[in-house]
Amino acid sequence: MVILRAVAEKLLYLLPVLLLVTLATTLLIDLLPGDPAVTVLGLGATPEQVERINTEYGFDRPFYERYVTWLFGALTGDFGNSLVTSRPVLAEITARLPVTIQLTAMSLVLAVVFAIILALVAAVKEGSKFDRMMAALASASMSVPPFVAAVVLVFIFALVLGWSPVAGYSPLRDGLGRNLYYMALPVITMAMLETGFFYRILRGDLGTTLREDYILAARSKGLGTGYIMLRHALRPSLFSLMAMVGLSVGRLLGGSVIVEYFFSIPGLGQLLVNSVTTLDIPVIQASVVLIAIFYVLINSTVDVLYSVVDPRVKLR
Amino acid sequence: MSESSPLLDVRGLRCVIPTPRGEVQVLSGVDVSLEKGQTLGLVGESGSGKSMFARSIMGISPPHARLEGEINFAGQDLLTLPKKAARRVWGKRIGMVFQDPMTSLNPVVRIGRQVGEAAEKHLGLSRQQARKRAIDLLELVGIPEPAKRHRSYPHEFSGGMRQRVTIAMALACEPDLLIADEATTALDVTVQRQILDLVKSIQTDRQMAMILVSHDLGVVSDRCDDVAVMYAGRIVEKSPTDRLFSDHRHRYTEALLQAIPRFDTPKHSHLAAIEGKPPNLAALSTGCPFAPRCAHEIDACTEAMPPMRSAEDELHWFACANPSRSKELLS
Amino acid sequence: MSSPTFGQPKIFSSPMGHRKYLALLGALTVPFALASCGGDADGDDQGAETDQDDSANGEDDASNGEPVSGGEVTQVISVDTSTWDPARLPNMNPTLSASPFSAVYGQLLYSNVESGEVEPGLAESMTPNEDGTVWELTLRDGVEFSDGTAFDAEAVKTNWDRLADPETSAVSAPAAQSFESEVIDELTLELTTEEPDFFLDRVVASQLTFIVSPTAMDENPDVFTDDPVGAGPFVLSEAVSGSHYVYTPNENYWDEGKPYLDQLTIQVIGDRQQQRDTVSSQNTDLFIANAMGAEEWIAGTDMQLPSFDVGGSRSMFFNTARAPFDDPRAREAIALALDLEDIAYANEPEEGSTSPDSLFAEDSPFYDVDFALPSQDPDEAQRLFDELAEEGSPVEFSIVAGGAGGTRSAELIQSELGAYENVTVNLDIIPLPNFEEQVAFRGEFDLAIRPGSMFVNSPSPGIDQLLRTGGVNNISNYSSDEMDELLDAVRAESEVEDQRDALSEVFDLYLEELPWLPFGNTELVVTHIPELEGIELFEEGTARYQELYRTD
């Protein structure tokens, strides 16, 4: 119950954030180069046609008016229709959202799991060859941006080894196996960078934790190393990692724009790229808001999770 | 175990820690032996190596520390024993209480679990049995409402209560030896006394041997059979408790006794009363390490480290080139 | 990329465009843009006469054996089709929407990718009267849309009327408005133009060829978003927007035994590097694009690279509506001052990137109509610059360009002109979406380097729409009564010989006036697995999917 209240409270903070984000988006779109109507109509656009579109979508109205109209529409779940496909924006987005959520969530989980396993092993073997090698690998993976990682991974796993397709996507409804077959490289691409970040921060915190008296106390009880690492060392070392996870959701969502485009994964990121290119304003607006909501929600969840991991953090 | 061999017999224990500033000789040849049920007080200034000695026995010396010598416990050398076998000694047959109850309990693990887990591992208890045992132990060390409180986290307890928890933790497997490393230094005076009395009574009840580490000769005086005085990684004098007070020989012991604090001195300043600073363990000179601070220094002191020799009988040993004769002085 | 056809309006929107525009999204995306800018285009390109001694020739393939039924084929294209509405079809680029459209809607008429010849599709024939003002379009008997609606004259007229309606804002509205149509009987439609036009069948083939079931348009609100209904060889069975389209054969397809394939998948891969990887790992059966360096892509694989020679060019446009390029001498001076071969190479630094000697493909009857761009003459150029400066109208201008290739070309032009006196050049590098608006719509430019390449396979609508006053591709804002008359004269000729003569006159005037300057050639790359046959391409290189079959 306490947790629910805490979540509700976080959501309250979400409101001003959302207002700001939507406002900023509307403003930013004004600054995008090009005229959406011309882009949609194509080269032969006549001034009359352009005017018709501008009137229909309200692009000719002043900024605040457009914003307020959009906001009221959004509140009732009406985000308008895509300029390009004429489908309702909400339908466009809900078709794409699960893909991005899957991609992001799988990358995140993969990165967290890998980072935890590797950091635990390295921390146990502090100063060993493995520990030093991992430190180097982590720095390396952090300095490799996703688009480079993507190219390298495709080269190795798709071109040389032939284990994976170069690009493409298969929806979950066509089978999990096929879906994972296509998602593997994109997920690994996104997870690599994050694994580096997570590893580094967790390895550092584990090092500190392992010097704590309570770890010595645990060892003096004759407990096994594995048990000590999992039961005594891991949890107290998770705080910075959790903060990092919150941040990394933002990075992942940003990265998904590139990764989805590169691997032709039909997620929100790809939709966003396409809509920016085609100046599909209603879609851009709704996507950005959705991504913002997603981001804030994840970070609120992380805040709440602190109290789960550390009993000393009290929920207010 | 045969009656003849002591429970704990540490011989020539050396501990060297490599640091960027050179190798630190933290322990340079410590001999200690302890019979079943016996209590040894270990005193010395801060930095003299008391904790390092305790940690060496418990297998928790710093990561790169090099240990030499022997730590025989019940006939097995813990230094050469495989880790797995040694772990059946640590926590099961030797328990340790740490100096600071604020840091030696895991803040994110319920205390019941921290108390019971050693028993779960060493005695093969189930989760339930371990929990029950933890509750019993918490009751034993005087935690009120243990059946409820065992689900609490450390931060929900006061310092004294926490130290009781760590004692329960160390006692979980009914060890043969309890090492209390300044178990009360961090607590205030009244609580100190309660805890020490608790430990003492449990020790007597269970016939445990105990090493009581302290700064404070006062703490040691009425609770120990023997006292060993440590300086710069060495035992410099060792004797039955009463004789140490009445007939100490080492000049360092003498200085310590003169510096016994009164109740109104703030804690942790107890032994600072001896003038000068302890030696740099990374650059020990050949002679007696106390010589530079000693009021009775003679030439022999700086020439070579004075060897351990016995005073009167095999029970009292000291290593001083110019020893005091306190007994004669008194009489 | 993109090489939109002339007469197909939206020439600047292109996958390449997307890619280039990505660079603006932020640093993150830049490397992709870089990775791809090698081809500022899949579009522009090189050597029309690609030499492929090493690979089987596509055209021959089809005749190698009897077509076999069965099997599945995957083709990779660059950009998701955002709509199934022919009114919104931006151009006939095979790597954009033309391919998905062709599978579902088939072709009413189609023009051969190389020769430009119009050939029958869902319509049996389209024939003009004596003077080229009345055409008769004859449909096949018994053709039905996949929903069972009759594919009759009324259906075609309904489609065309919709495109002509200003309310529809169709891209192809000018084409649909260029004639009156009348249903003569169930299978016959009569098209009447005001002026003689012996090229009307080509206009129909390139801009009005996709016909949608009128019943579906009436009754199904999703017909243009999710549920296209045509009379083409395939029906859309699964669409994963942004990823791929799966087609199964249209049970109602008129041509017995076709399509041969059991399933067609069109997969969208936007990133150029990934397209290349997909091809070189043979993860696709067919890839068609205006791509560069394809020999390298398929090196070491079994992929075939049949050669197709297509017409068109990469071009720069002068704004003839304002100074300094309202003066033909200024345009001529630029043409004489530059080394066009170098500019072409800067635009697309690949083998075969040259300056065109004809705007038409070798197979076209118009290939050898005299078309000699002025060759470089620095002295004459300098004389013209000086002359203009003396008159008080010095050649001072800025170049609008977008995309990596355009930018490189623009920079080279600037540096080459730096060797001359009395000419000043500024660069205005802008994002692609802006390009269309700023250059084509608002006409705010002096000299614009068109992204990608233009595709030409016929004097009309191709050349016609580039030079005619108000022509859809007349970016130069060029307007000359004399030229319009010459263009009318081309349309008015019924015989190829006479058309060539008339076109030759157009070119003569064009070379005098030079409203736009072609500097590089266009190339079409088709690569496929050896088991795939029946590759017949139309328009800019779109496959006729009913003809594809596998030999294994």
Ligand SMILES: Nc1ncnc2c1ncn2[C@@H]1O[C@H](COP(=O)(O)OP(=O)(O)OP(=O)(O)O)[C@@H](O)[C@H]1O
């Ligand atoms: N990890 C380490 N690396 C190097 N030197 C160390 C390390 N840990 C302890 N020492 C040194 O070892 C010596 C003995 O330390 P130890 O903790 O055993 O002293 P102590 O007698 O327990 O003192 P206190 O009364 O303050 O607890 C000190 O000089 C200390 O500086």
Ligand SMILES: [Mg+2]
């Ligand atoms: Mg200590």
